[in-house]
Amino acid sequence: xxxxxxKLLSVSKLAIDFETKKGTVxxxxxxxxxxxxxxxxxxxxxxxxxxxxxxxxxxxxxDANGSMPLGEIIYDGMPIHKATPAKLKxxxxxxxxxxxxxxxxxxxPIRKVGQHLRDMIRNHGYASWSNIEKEIDKLLKxxxxxxxxxxxxxxxxELSGGMCQRVMxxxxxxxxxxxxxxxxxxxxxxxxxxxxxxxxxxxLAKEEGLAVILITHDxxxxxxxxxxxxxxxxxxxxxxxSRVDFFSKSKHPYTKKLLLATPSKEGKVEDLTLEKxxxxxxxEPEISEKPLLVVEGLRKTFIKKTGSxxxxxxxxxxxxxxxxVKESSFSIYSxxxxxxxxxxxxxxxxxxxMLARLDxxxxxxxxxxGVVISDISSNDFIKHPYRKDIQMVFQDPTGSLNPRHTVxxxxxxxxxxxxxxxxxxxxxxxxxxxxxxxGLPTEFMTRLPHQLSGGQKARVGIARAIAxxxxxxxxxxxxxxxxxxxxxxxxQLLEKLRRELGLSYxxxxxxxxVVKMLSQRILVMKEGIIVEQGETSKVMHSPEHSYTKxxxxxxxxxxxxxxxxxxxxx
Amino acid sequence: MxxxxxxxxxxxxxxxxxxxxxxxxxxxxxxxxxxxFLALAGPYLVPYDPLESNTxxxxxxxxxxxxxxxxxxxxxxxxxxxxxxxxDLGIAVAAVSISFFIGTFLGALxxxxxxxYERLIGRLADIVLAFPLFVLAMGIVAVMGNSxxxxxxxxxxxxxxxYIRIARAEVSLQRDRQYVQAALLSGNSHxxxxxxxxLPNCLPNLIVQISINMGWAILNAAGLSxxxxxxxxxxxxxxxxxxxxxxxxISGQWWLVLFPGLxxxxxxxxxxxxxxxxxxxxxPQKRK
Numbered sequence: 043x044x045x046x047x048x049k050l051l052s053v054s055k056l057a058i059d060f061e062t063k064k065g066t067v068x069x070x071x072x073x074x075x076x077x078x079x080x081x082x083x084x085x086x087x088x089x090x091x092x093x094x095x096x097x098x099x100x101x102x103x104x105d106a107n108g109s110m111p112l113g114e115i116i117y118d119g120m121p122i123h124k125a126t127p128a129k130l131k132x133x134x135x136x137x138x139x140x141x142x143x144x145x146x147x148x149x150x151p152i153r154k155v156g157q158h159l160r161d162m163i164r165n166h167g168y169a170s171w172s173n174i175e176k177e178i179d180k181l182l183k184x185x186x187x188x189x190x191x192x193x194x195x196x197x198x199x200e201l202s203g204g205m206c207q208r209v210m211x212x213x214x215x216x217x218x219x220x221x222x223x224x225x226x227x228x229x230x231x232x233x234x235x236x237x238x239x240x241x242x243x244x245x246l247a248k249e250e251g252l253a254v255i256l257i258t259h260d261x262x263x264x265x266x267x268x269x270x271x272x273x274x275x276x277x278x279x280x281x282x283x284s285r286v287d288f289f290s291k292s293k294h295p296y297t298k299k300l301l302l303a304t305p306s307k308e309g310k311v312e313d314l315t316l317e318k319x320x321x322x323x324x325x326e327p328e329i330s331e332k333p334l335l336v337v338e339g340l341r342k343t344f345i346k347k348t349g350s351x352x353x354x355x356x357x358x359x360x361x362x363x364x365x366x367v368k369e370s371s372f373s374i375y376s377x378x379x380x381x382x383x384x385x386x387x388x389x390x391x392x393x394x395x396m397l398a399r400l401d402x403x404x405x406x407x408x409x410x411x412g413v414v415i416s417d418i419s420s421n422d423f424i425k426h427p428y429r430k431d432i433q434m435v436f437q438d439p440t441g442s443l444n445p446r447h448t449v450x451x452x453x454x455x456x457x458x459x460x461x462x463x464x465x466x467x468x469x470x471x472x473x474x475x476x477x478x479x480x481g482l483p484t485e486f487m488t489r490l491p492h493q494l495s496g497g498q499k500a501r502v503g504i505a506r507a508i509a510x511x512x513x514x515x516x517x518x519x520x521x522x523x524x525x526x527x528x529x530x531x532x533x534q535l536l537e538k539l540r541r542e543l544g545l546s547y548x549x550x551x552x553x554x555x556v557v558k559m560l561s562q563r564i565l566v567m568k569e570g571i572i573v574e575q576g577e578t579s580k581v582m583h584s585p586e587h588s589y590t591k592x593x594x595x596x597x598x599x600x601x602x603x604x605x606x607x608x609x610x611x612x
Numbered sequence: 613m614x615x616x617x618x619x620x621x622x623x624x625x626x627x628x629x630x631x632x633x634x635x636x637x638x639x640x641x642x643x644x645x646x647x648x649f650l651a652l653a654g655p656y657l658v659p660y661d662p663l664e665s666n667t668x669x670x671x672x673x674x675x676x677x678x679x680x681x682x683x684x685x686x687x688x689x690x691x692x693x694x695x696x697x698x699x700d701l702g703i704a705v706a707a708v709s710i711s712f713f714i715g716t717f718l719g720a721l722x723x724x725x726x727x728x729y730e731r732l733i734g735r736l737a738d739i740v741l742a743f744p745l746f747v748l749a750m751g752i753v754a755v756m757g758n759s760x761x762x763x764x765x766x767x768x769x770x771x772x773x774x775y776i777r778i779a780r781a782e783v784s785l786q787r788d789r790q791y792v793q794a795a796l797l798s799g800n801s802h803x804x805x806x807x808x809x810x811l812p813n814c815l816p817n818l819i820v821q822i823s824i825n826m827g828w829a830i831l832n833a834a835g836l837s838x839x840x841x842x843x844x845x846x847x848x849x850x851x852x853x854x855x856x857x858x859x860x861x862i863s864g865q866w867w868l869v870l871f872p873g874l875x876x877x878x879x880x881x882x883x884x885x886x887x888x889x890x891x892x893x894x895x896p897q898k899r900k
Contacts, residue, residue: 400793424801434797442790446812459799506794 049116050253051077051100051221056113056123058092058099069095070277073113077270079220082247082254084264086300087274088525089496093257096274097223099123100255101134117221136166139214143226145206149198155209156194159216166217181212186242204235211242215250222246225257232385233552237596240267259525261304265289266598273297289600303530305555307582307599311537314530314559321538327377327545329562334376334546335397335514340406340416342367342392342570366392368570369406376513379540379547381561381578383554383593389570394516394550398434399423410514430460430510437519439499443491449502450487453477456509472509480505480535497528501535508539517549521556533559554593558582566590637892640885647879650697658691662848671865681867683856692848693872699849700879703760704829707767708822714768715775716811716818722776723783724806730780737773745770749832753841763842767832771825778821782814820891827883834876850876 058070070092077083087093098104100115102122115123122133142148149158159178163169169177179190185208187193198206207227214222224243228236244267246252258264264271271288273281273296280294292298303314312319344364367389374380384390395401397408399420408416410428418426433456436442443452453473457464464472474484480501491499500520507515517536521529537560539545551557557564564581566574566589574587585591650657660678665685674681680689722733740748752766786792787810795809796802834851837843845852850872857868 398797400796421802424796424799429797429799434793436790436794438790442794444791444795444809444813455795455800456798503794506798 049076050079050118052116053096053100054114054116056096056099056115057111058095058104059109059111060105061107061109068277069108070099070274073272073274073279075270075272075279075282077221077253077255079253080247080251081270082244082256082268083270083272084268085255085257085272085274086259086261086264088259088300088527090276091274092277093274094225097140097225097255097257100223101138101140102130103140135162135219136217137219138221138223139217139219140223140225141207141210141214141227143229145203145210145227146198148210149206151198153197154194155196155198155201158209158213159194162213162216168216168218177216181216184215184246185209185212186238187212202235203231204239207231207239208242211239211246215246215252219252221253221255223255223257226259227256228263229259233554233596234385234592236263237598240598243267260598261300261526262598262600265600273300299527301600303526304600305526305553305559307555309555309559311530311533311559314533319534319538321534321541324538324541327541329378330376332375333373334411335374336407336409337373337397338371338407338409339369340367340371340393340396340408341365341369341404342389342396342401343404365570367396370567370570370572371406372565372572372575374514374546374548376546377540377544378563379549379561381557381564382548382550382567383552383557383564384567385552385593387569388567390550390567391518393567394434394518394548397548398432398516399429400434430456431513432516433507433510433512433514434516434518435500435503435507435520438523439496439503440491440523442503443499445491448488448490449477449482449494452491452502453505453509456506460510476505476509479508479539481531495528496524497532500524500528500532504532504535504539508543508545511543512545514546514548517547517551519551520549522551522553529556536560553597554582555597555599566593634889634892636885637889640882640889643878643882644886647697647701647882650694651701652698654694654697658688658694660688660691662687662692662695663846671860673865674867680871681865683868684860689853689868689871692853693850693875696848696850696853696872697875697879699843699847700830700833700876703764703767703833704826707764707829707833708771708825710764710768711771711825712775712818712822715772716779718772719776719779720783720806720811720814723780724787724802724810726784733776734780737776740770740773746832746835749836750839750841753836758841758844760843763833763836766836767829770832771829774821774825775818778817779811779814782817783810786810786813816890820887823883823887823890827880827887830876830883831880850879 053076054074056070056073057068060067060069073092073096075083085093085097095104095108099108099110100117100122102125104110110123113123114121117133117137122130125133149155153161156178159181160174163174163177178194182190182193187205187208193201193205193209198209201209211222222243227243228239231239240263243254243256247254256264256268269285271281271283271285272279273294275296281288281292281297283292292301299316302316305314312322342365344366345362370393372380382390382393392401396403396416399415399418402420403416406416407414410432413428415423415426415428423429447455450473453476454469457469457472473487477484477487482498482501482505486494486498491502494502503520520536521532524532533556536547540547540560547560549557549560554564558578558581561578563576564574564578565572566581566587568589574581574585574590581590582594585594665687667686669678669682670684670686672678672682678688678690680693683689683692718733718736722730749766749770752769753762756762756765783806792805792810795805800809830850833842834849834854837849837851838855840855843849843852845856853872854869854876857865857872860868
């Protein structure tokens, strides 16, 4: 009995059903775990594993067509899986709070932050009129916000994503919640912000005895901050272990696969999967002596017009300049992959758009193959012979595919527009060979994008980009929207294509560990300036700029990874 | 929640699901079918010639011989109402197609290029919308001349702004999606990208607008002929039928107004409901 009393939350043999038009679908089955005060539990899994649904069911926040036919959820001795709506309302917020992936959209945009906190405290009756402000200040300090007056009087959209997430946590603390469910709380935030938010959550757990369920796809974060691990695959728990046992005794092949696929500081791209990829016997392409692409003093500014309509009439319109990219210079040799790393707003996307000639530069030169292509406007470049030599792979595999085009149409589009003339048969053959090259079964040719998985969509995007035999590919965060195990195979595909076709890449990403696996050289960008560039091994081992060091220390890594690799080898 | 790729259902399946969910949608689809059928086959089905007068049987009430009764010239109201379907729907289809093509083209340009295009086209739409639309249509017909084709133009003009607005909003949303940049990288010109890549993805919402617009257009055409513009007697047209019958309400011949009015009302109702149904089909989030 005494052991049971210590458990704050106990989920046992939980199953969740969804009514759909195709009948009842069991999304989650036989899920059990326990959580104690001050513990951080990681609910790890890739998309579709049922991790979010499981967490939502604790607060009975399932959609109207969801139900829990089996199992029980006991919170502090109370069976909350059959609690009445009134009881649940009391538990939500007061006992159990939740924070979500996108904090900006969770806060009401027309209410100030202080108002949010005041409402919450007053609703739950934790403060009177006289001490409410003091209480709010205390909460904000607890979440390490020191700029009290500014934040209290700010609307959510005036704050950064990280700040908003802190406010969300303050709201959770405001009602003295004992359990915090965090659903991917740092996805979409910069690594440096991610670190500070996760440190905060961990501290709260340690010092205030807050129990936390962290839903995440990133084993790196989980390994750095969590005490207990529950790994889910396709609605089932495949591994449930404490921290020590998780890294030394994990048996399930899926857990091993996940652990392997998570990028680490030293790991190489061929180590991400259990089987060694076949490209290893292809020799490195020769790196040319003359650079393929030279960028000199590239600059991009955006002009924002301010002032009233009247000032426009009077000719007194004010023009405010925002510098997105400041005088950057670098070069890329053919056959080489150069990584471009930076946080959000660092100007890395703007740079890649200018190199792809989708945007015009404000100043500076882009010299491709000896020709100054920055002189050709982005409109004219569409019809330029160099158009097919510079292609791009986009960040969002779903958004970058026209939802109404089949796989065939998508891959054939650049061939039809820019390729030499094809007849129906040779076009079919070309598309087929491209699909095989990127590892897509040819029977997918007639499918539409929504009938493909994320990894397959990414492959279509890559096939489209290499269709015209480009010399230079810009990879704009090609794997950031993918699950880690899919990311691993896509990265390997990119490496294989580089070796086979002698392509040059500019690999743009926020994740230093992913970039370094493919790149020979790395550029680090901050606020529009390239603060560091050099050989990958040099940047990784002896970074010079403080920002690079900060980036490096912020990325969560699995310290135990070496041990895992030993298991895998065994 | 389940990331397994689910094969998209075919349209028949979707329709069945929808009918199961909402009885009203299925009724609207059936009625829609009936109207289309009447417009196509009506003149071959009616029991009497709609223009043949026979004063001996003038102003008779509904009976087994004349379902909707007869008018002051002894013409069969039932036949006239059925035959009028083709004309009324024809005006609506012609007018709505004109406004769809012009409005979507202008709206797409405004949404894609922004800047002066957007300001100019947007203000144009605002100017048209600033007038009471029916009065504007009356004015257009009065100025351009009292003919059937001018009724179609007038109806088209007053509907253009709605297409401009929807197309502009949809295109400016889609413009920032990455597939648009991918299309440009594949060597599509801006014009081609706009009309072959972006616009097809905006169609669902525009089709909903077409259906709702059809209802308005029918009402507008009937309204214009009711006040004596456009179509003129003795042609059978719902607005004219109601206008002719209006003289006899006081003397008690209610059937002359009631039946054409009812059919007109039901037509507008049907097209509006079909619009709702199409929106539900197009947007899975609105399926309850």
